Amino acid sequence: MIKVENLVKKYGDHIAVDHLSFQVEQGQIYGFLGPNGAGKSTTMNIITGYIAATSGEVTIDGFDIFKEPEAAKKCIGYLPELPPLYFDMTVWEYLIFVAELKGISKNKRIQQITDVMLKTQVDDVKDRLIKNLSKGYRQRVGFAQAILGNPKVIILDEPTVGLDPKQIIEIRDLIKKLSNNHTVILSSHILPEVSALCDTVMIIDHGKLVACDTPEQLSKLMSGANVLDLSVKGSKEDICKVIDSLPDITGYELKERDGSDYYDIIIKTEDKIDIREDIFYAFADRRMPIIKMQFETKSLEDVFLELTNDENKKEALNEGGEAEE
């Protein structure tokens, strides 16, 4: 559906997007994930034709966005970070204007606008001036604008920012529903949102694609060796003795819990071996109670941090140095 190849965008010396390549298939929800300034919005702005790329290619449904912009733009509905609203218009006037802009034929216009207003629940404010609307309503009007005209691809830049929890759930449901017959790309830095919504997550950092997979695969990919997390009551020597007596353990860490005689232990084992029973009996024999024991699974958050962290630190140091100068 969308093919991005070797996309580069430079602002002077600063490289915002660095040889980015990916493909988007029809009928799925894709999530762009990345820290601030990672190049998510820039990439979206290029795909939608708002800004041009320094080099590289973007094709939407077979149309090159640089060579056949109008045909390509017809396939896209876009909600930028800041909804592009005219404050001097009412919601209804605005949607009529967008419909005309998108070239929706006159006899379908009213029907389609009524349709998207119901979907985004803005029909009760349709005669109000946009400048008098709250942020949540403005966001929804922006959303209505994006899905007007049934574009094949819907691109949403942080669609749930500024909404209350109830609205967020509604918008998420709407995005889910849309994915039945649209391709949706959304960017976010809210991780639960991405893992709840998206079929595929693309993690972007410093303009580069660092990972692209389903949320489950990504968590699995990163967890690697089995890690057990447990808390045991007892003295340090005793605990070490017990653990040393157990087979298949590749390493462990001990940490005393403040103000109690509990120790938090992280045990690493060989892959795919479950030694929880062994641990239980070993400690039980010595009458040392285990109060917590569980496998550590990595959330998308950990994956995200792990993939983007090292470079972030370096960057932060660099920036700090520059600021001091």
Next chain:
Amino acid sequence: MKAILKREIKAYLNGVIGWLFIAVIIAFVGIYFTAYNLSAGYPYFSYTLTAVSFVFLIITPILTMRIMAEERKQKTDQLLLTAPVSVKNIVLGKFLAMLIIFFIPLLLFSFYPLLLLSFGEVPLAECYAAILGFFLYGAANIAIGLFISSITESQVIAAVLTFVVLFIGYMMTGICNLISQSGNFITKILSGFDMATQFRNLTIGVLDIRSIVYFLTVIGFCLFLTYQSIQKRRWS
């Protein structure tokens, strides 16, 4: 293009700016018309239009300052540039919208010579040639304002800069005389932007094709520059 045209006209007429533009131009032309044509009994409406041409310096920036700068500031250009509309049509739609607003007072003025007709003989052809010249001069000023509005995000900067540029175009005869009375290489180049003289050429009873072509060229050139400045921003 039609969608943009319609929106801009609505925005002008729903707000203050469109009406302010129309009111100021009608007021000034009305005062001069009353003084020269009605009170003094002078039948040349062209004379009134020449005298009142300075009004563009004030009202053109009012009309044009927001046309592009505001879109950029409010980020609504993101909607226009990601919609299946070409940049060319965006520029044309906006320019035509302003021309239509400008056309409303002109429509009224085109009755003024007929009004004079009831008091005696009026050189109608000359009057209407002057109205055409007034229209072209105004349209060229609006095109310049459109271009300047497209290079900045700030309406204030757009307004001030437009005023300065239009003022230079209005005063160019004087500026050239200041540099050299007899004329030299520099004044020859500078007089290319002598818009006031080109307008005066159309008010003296001759339908000077050169001046018509001159104004059309200025308009075309400014629209082209506007198009380029929008494209350039996308690339940088």
